[in-house]
Amino acid sequence: MIFNEEFETLPREALEALQLKRLKQVAGRVYHTVGFYKTAFDEAGITPDDISTLDDLKRLPFTAKEDLRENYPFGLFTVPMSNIVRLHASSGITGKPTVVGYTRRDIDIWSRLMARSLVAAGLTSNDIIHNAYGYGLFTGGLGVHYGAEMLGSSVIPMSGGSTKKQLMILQDFGPTAICSTPSYALYLAERGEEMGVDMRSLRLRVGILGAEPWSEKMREKIEDKLGIRALDMYGLSEVIGPGVAMECAVGRDGMHVFEDHFIVETINPETGETVPYGEEGELVFTSLTKEAFPLIRYRTGDISRLMKEPCRCGRTYTRMARISGRSDDMLIIRGVNVFPSEIESVFQGIEGLGPHYELTVDREHNLDTLEIRVEMSEDVFSDEIRILQKTEQRITKDIKDYLGVIAKVKLVGTGSLEHSEGTIQRVVDNRKI
Ligand code: ADP
Ligand code: ZN
Numbered sequence: 287m288i289f290n291e292e293f294e295t296l297p298r299e300a301l302e303a304l305q306l307k308r309l310k311q312v313a314g315r316v317y318h319t320v321g322f323y324k325t326a327f328d329e330a331g332i333t334p335d336d337i338s339t340l341d342d343l344k345r346l347p348f349t350a351k352e353d354l355r356e357n358y359p360f361g362l363f364t365v366p367m368s369n370i371v372r373l374h375a376s377s378g379i380t381g382k383p384t385v386v387g388y389t390r391r392d393i394d395i396w397s398r399l400m401a402r403s404l405v406a407a408g409l410t411s412n413d414i415i416h417n418a419y420g421y422g423l424f425t426g427g428l429g430v431h432y433g434a435e436m437l438g439s440s441v442i443p444m445s446g447g448s449t450k451k452q453l454m455i456l457q458d459f460g461p462t463a464i465c466s467t468p469s470y471a472l473y474l475a476e477r478g479e480e481m482g483v484d485m486r487s488l489r490l491r492v493g494i495l496g497a498e499p500w501s502e503k504m505r506e507k508i509e510d511k512l513g514i515r516a517l518d519m520y521g522l523s524e525v526i527g528p529g530v531a532m533e534c535a536v537g538r539d540g541m542h543v544f545e546d547h548f549i550v551e552t553i554n555p556e557t558g559e560t561v562p563y564g565e566e567g568e569l570v571f572t573s574l575t576k577e578a579f580p581l582i583r584y585r586t587g588d589i590s591r592l593m594k595e596p597c598r599c600g601r602t603y604t605r606m607a608r609i610s611g612r613s614d615d616m617l618i619i620r621g622v623n624v625f626p627s628e629i630e631s632v633f634q635g636i637e638g639l640g641p642h643y644e645l646t647v648d649r650e651h652n653l654d655t656l657e658i659r660v661e662m663s664e665d666v667f668s669d670e671i672r673i674l675q676k677t678e679q680r681i682t683k684d685i686k687d688y689l690g691v692i693a694k695v696k697l698v699g700t701g702s703l704e705h706s707e708g709t710i711q712r713v714v715d716n717r718k719i
Contacts, residue, residue, distance in 0.1 A: 308574035381631035400433020403532035411438030416461035425527030475511035486513035540605030555613035638666025
C-alpha cells in the first residue's frame with residue numbers, strides 16, 4: 287500500500303522537474319526574507335535566478351548547526367510569529383537548543399509524510415499504534431502522533447518512561463505497531479520477559495524504530511524477541527522531524543527519502559564535495575516545501591550512503607542506508623542528542639572545574655549510560671566527601687534539567703584523566719549495537 291500514490295511513484299524525470307520548480311521557489315523565498323540567506327548567497331556569488339538545473343544546487347551555500355545557533359531562536363523563520371502554530375527544539379551545540387517552527391501547512395505536510403511512513407511500514411487505519419517516542423520539545427512523539435491520526439489509525443500517546451505501564455498497555459490495549467527507539471523496544475522486550483510476559487504473543491506485528499543508530503544484528507534481536515518486523519525511520523527536527531525517510535516493509539533495505547519535499551545529497555564532510563552515489567558521505571538536506579523554516583543544504587552530520595536502484599515496493603524515491611556514524615562529536619543517549627560542548631557548558635561556570643573532562647558512554651540492559659569525569663583544580667578539590675558529592679549531585683541535576691540526560695558525575699583531581707597536550711575532552715563510547 288502507498289499513501290500518496292501519485293507522488294510516491296512519480297517517474298524520476300517528473301519528480302526531478304517538481305524538485306527543480308520547488309527549489310527555485312524556496313531559494314527565492316529565503317533569499318528575499320532572511321538576511322542570513324541573502325548574505326550567504328551573495329557571498330557564494332549566486333542568486334535564486336541563477337538556478338536553472340538541479341545541479342545548480344551544488345552552487346548554493348551550506349547551512350550548518352552553528353548558523354542556527356547564531357540566529358537563535360527564530361532568526362531563520364521566513365514568516366511572522368502570528369503564522370507559526372508550533373515550536374519544537376532539539377539539541378544545540380553550546381547550551382542553547384536548536385529551535386524549529388511550523389505553520390499550519392507545515393504541520394499538515396509533516397503529518398502527511400508520517401502517514402506515508404506508517405503506510406510504507408504496512409499500517410492501515412485498522413492499526414493501533416503504541417507511540418513511545420518522547421512528546422515535548424522533541425519532534426518524535428507529536429510527529430508520529432499526527433501522522434497516525436491522519437492515517438486514521440488509533441494512536442496511544444505513550445511517550446517514554448513508565449516501563450511497567452507500557453507493558454500493561456501493550457498487553458491490554460493490543461497495539462499492532464510500536465514506535466520507539468530501537469534500544470527502548472529491546473529494553474521493553476527484556477523487561478517484559480523478566481516479568482513473565484510472553485512478548486511474542488502480543489498483538490504487535492511492526493516496529494517503526496529510529497532516532498538513534500542501530501544495526502542489522504539489533505534488528506534481528508528485536509524481531510525475534512517481539513515477534514515483529516522492525517523497520518528503520520529517519521528524521522531530524524531541523525529538516526521537519528520524523529518522516530524524512532522511511533524503510534518500506536516490502537523492500538526493507540534502506541529508507542526512502544520523500545524527495546518531493548526534500549532534496550538529499552551526500553558530501554565529503556572535509557571538503558564539502560559531493561560524493562558519488564553509493565559511497566558514504568554526510569547527508570545534506572534541502573527542504574522544498576516548508577513554509578516557516580525552510581533550510582538550504584543543511585549539513586546533518588549523519589553519515590550514510592544513497593541508493594538509486596528501484597525498489598520492489600514501486601516507490602521511485604532514492605533510498606538511504608542506515609546511519610553508520612557522525613561527522614561530528616554528537617552523541618545520542620537514550621534517543622536524546624547531546625554534544626560534549628553542551629555538557630561542558632553545564633559545569634563551565636563552576637569554580638575550579640574543568641577544563642579537562644571525559645565522557646564514557648555504555649549500554650547496560652539495553653539502556654544507554656553516561657559517566658562524566660571532570661577534573662577539579664587542587665585548591666578546590668576537597669577531600670571532604672560530602673562537599674564533593676554535593677557538587678556532583680548539582681551537576682547531575684543540571685545536566686538532567688538542561689539536557690534531559692541522566693549522567694553519573696564524578697569529580698577527580700587534576701591530572702587524573704588521560705589526556706595529551708591540548709585535549710580538553712575525551713569521549714569513550716563502549717556501546718555495542
Ligand atoms: P527528535 O526530535 O525526533 O529526537 P532530533 O532532531 O533531536 O530528532 O534528532 C535527529 C538525529 O537523530 C539525526 O540527526 C540522527 O543523528 C538521529 N537519527 C534519527 N533517526 C535515526 C535513524 N533511523 N538511525 C540513526 N540515527 C537516527
Ligand atoms: Zn521500497
